[in-house]
Amino acid sequence: xxxxxxxxxxxxxxxxxxxxxxxxxxxxxxxxxxxxxxxxxxxxxxxxxxxxxxxxxxxxxxxxxxxxxxxxxxxxxxxxxxxxxxxxxxxxxxxxxxxxxxxxxxxxxxxxxxxxxxxxxxxxxxxxxxxxxxxxxxxxxxxxxxxxxxxxxxxxxxxxxxxxxxxxxxxxxxxxxxxxxxxxxxxxxxxxxxxxxxxxx
Amino acid sequence: xxxxxxxxxxxxxxxxxxxxxxxxxxxxxxxxxxxxxxxxxxxxxxxxxxxxxxxxxxxxxxxxxxxxxxxxxxxxxxxxxxxxxxxxxxxxxxxxxxxxxxxxxxxxxxxxxxxxxxxxxxxxxxxxxxxxxxxxxxxxxxxxxxxxxxxxxxxxxxxxxxxxxxxxxxxxxxxxxxxxxxxxxxxxxxxxxxxxxxxxxxxxxxxxxxxxxxxxxxxxxxxxxxxxxxxxxxxxxxxxxxxxxx
Numbered sequence: 001x002x003x004x005x006x007x008x009x010x011x012x013x014x015x016x017x018x019x020x021x022x023x024x025x026x027x028x029x030x031x032x033x034x035x036x037x038x039x040x041x042x043x044x045x046x047x048x049x050x051x052x053x054x055x056x057x058x059x060x061x062x063x064x065x066x067x068x069x070x071x072x073x074x075x076x077x078x079x080x081x082x083x084x085x086x087x088x089x090x091x092x093x094x095x096x097x098x099x100x101x102x103x104x105x106x107x108x109x110x111x112x113x114x115x116x117x118x119x120x121x122x123x124x125x126x127x128x129x130x131x132x133x134x135x136x137x138x139x140x141x142x143x144x145x146x147x148x149x150x151x152x153x154x155x156x157x158x159x160x161x162x163x164x165x166x167x168x169x170x171x172x173x174x175x176x177x178x179x180x181x182x183x184x185x186x187x188x189x190x191x192x193x194x195x196x197x198x199x200x201x
Numbered sequence: 202x203x204x205x206x207x208x209x210x211x212x213x214x215x216x217x218x219x220x221x222x223x224x225x226x227x228x229x230x231x232x233x234x235x236x237x238x239x240x241x242x243x244x245x246x247x248x249x250x251x252x253x254x255x256x257x258x259x260x261x262x263x264x265x266x267x268x269x270x271x272x273x274x275x276x277x278x279x280x281x282x283x284x285x286x287x288x289x290x291x292x293x294x295x296x297x298x299x300x301x302x303x304x305x306x307x308x309x310x311x312x313x314x315x316x317x318x319x320x321x322x323x324x325x326x327x328x329x330x331x332x333x334x335x336x337x338x339x340x341x342x343x344x345x346x347x348x349x350x351x352x353x354x355x356x357x358x359x360x361x362x363x364x365x366x367x368x369x370x371x372x373x374x375x376x377x378x379x380x381x382x383x384x385x386x387x388x389x390x391x392x393x394x395x396x397x398x399x400x401x402x403x404x405x406x407x408x409x410x411x412x413x414x415x416x417x418x419x420x421x422x423x424x425x426x427x428x429x430x431x432x433x434x435x436x437x438x439x440x441x442x443x444x445x446x447x
Contacts, residue, residue, distance in 0.1 A: 031225040031226060031244075032225060032226040032227040032228065033223055033224070033225045033226075033227060034223065034224045034225070034227035034339060035221070035222065035223035035224070035246075035248075036220065036221075036222055036223075036337055036339055037218050037220065037221045037222075037248070038218070038219055038220040038221075038335060038337050039218055039219055040219070040335060041219045041220070041323070041334060041335050042332055042333070042334050042335070043332070043333040043334075043335075044330050044331070044332050045330055045331040045332070045333075046330030046331070047330065047331075048330065049330070068330075068331075088333075089330065092219075093219040100335065105223075106227060107227075108227045108228070109400045109401055110268060110401070110402070110403070112268070112269050112270065114269065114270075116318070116338060116340075119336075122331065129333060153269075153271065153272075155267075155269050158267075158268070158269065160267070160268050160402075160412060161398075161399065161400055161402065161412070162400070173333050175331060188331060189330065189331075190331055190332070191331075191332040191333075191334060192332075192333055192334070193323045193333075193334045193335075193336050194333055194334070194335055194336070195320065195335075195336045195337070195338055196335060196336070196337050196338065197318065197337075197338040197339075197340050198337075198338070198339055198340065199270055199316065199339070199340030199341070199342055200227040200228050200342065201228070201264055201268060201269070201270050201342050201403055
């Protein structure tokens with residue numbers, strides 16, 4: 001009987017000990033993240049394209065721009081007296097959309113997307129390529145109020161504060177043709193690479 | 202009944218992405234004594250079903266008055282930063298780890314900075330005509346402050362005219378100031394009418410930062426008194442001014 005009582009007391013003591021020293025460890029792991037998603041990898045301006053009729057347009061910042069094609073180029077040569085901006089003939093990676101889409105996902109308040117560098121030089125000059133970033137949803141603001149000649153560095157859009165979440169921007173490129181351009185006999189078949197940089201300072 | 206369409210739309214969105222890269226952590230801010238050394242690991246995650254080859258470049262930078270990064274050799278941390286590996290491939294739907302080793306240079310003072318740029322290669326399609334190819338990069342901002350050499354300072358000016366509240370923050374010190382706080386706005390009768398937050402705003406040493414704090418709901422036209430209270434790792438700062446809302 002005495003033994004049972006001692007065992008019971010020991011049990012109660014251990015229980016009360018467990019209660020007084022009980023504690024929980026709450027571990028919180030929230031990694032900061034900065035994610036960039038891009039669909040369009042290539043914007044093609046083909047003024048020798050014969051698949052388009054020359055009337056197809058892309059609306060950029062409320063203004064319609066004719067897609068580059070042979071028909072559109074010949075019409076331009078017939079009537080133009082100066083320069084005209086053309087939209088791409090086609091884009092690779094957008095599934096048929098006439099614009100690229102850049103998505104930023106982050107839990108950081110501040111981030112910025114800019115043209116960091118341009119590789120290659122076009123015969124007619126890289127300044128003939130214009131860029132326009134249009135906010136679709138999310139945070140931050142576009143820095144391009146009109147199609148702007150590309151240069152590096154050039155901030156396209158950023159969030160100076162409260163940039164957390166998912167932000168979606170459309171990215172348009174246009175190419176300026178001038179009726180006075182003297183195109184080499186061999187034509188122009190060139191490529192430049194535009195490097196986009198996302199960073200959270 | 203809408204669900205199959207939602208699923209189809211999300212599958213299409215996934216299929217369209219050509220580059221899907223995430224960087225974690227998004228930034229590194231370290232403190233070391235001169236001569237000290239530290240190693241950090243950053244992770245790059247590829248959200249696509251194909252592998253993503255990346256290359257690494259180091260660029261010294263400063264912050265512009267608008268908070269953007271600009272290449273600048275003035276507080277260059279890059280010579281004291283080693284990245285391993287400098288070229289690697291992130292597996293499909295996988296993660297790659299990159300090791301950064303920093304050695305705090307003896308003799309330097311305050312905060313130094315380097316941008317570690319991870320770049321995915323362009324994917325030329327071989328199409329004819331004039332072609333613009335996109336090549337995306339993620340930049341990891343790395344700041345190192347040398348312990349014992351800090352000379353923190355801040356000058357804040359608040360107020361002016363406009364629908365958004367103009368704030369000017371100057372950093373004449375030698376350390377990065379990362380400021381958190383708020384501007385408290387009072388009307389003519391002394392009643393608080395708005396609180397405009399500032400969260401982890403960086404001001405580069407020797408630089409300044411201009412921000413315009415926009416209230417969630419526009420304030421009625423009039424004159425307001427503003428008290429700006431900010432805090433950083435180096436102390437608390439306050440400024441007062443008048444704000445005219447047209």
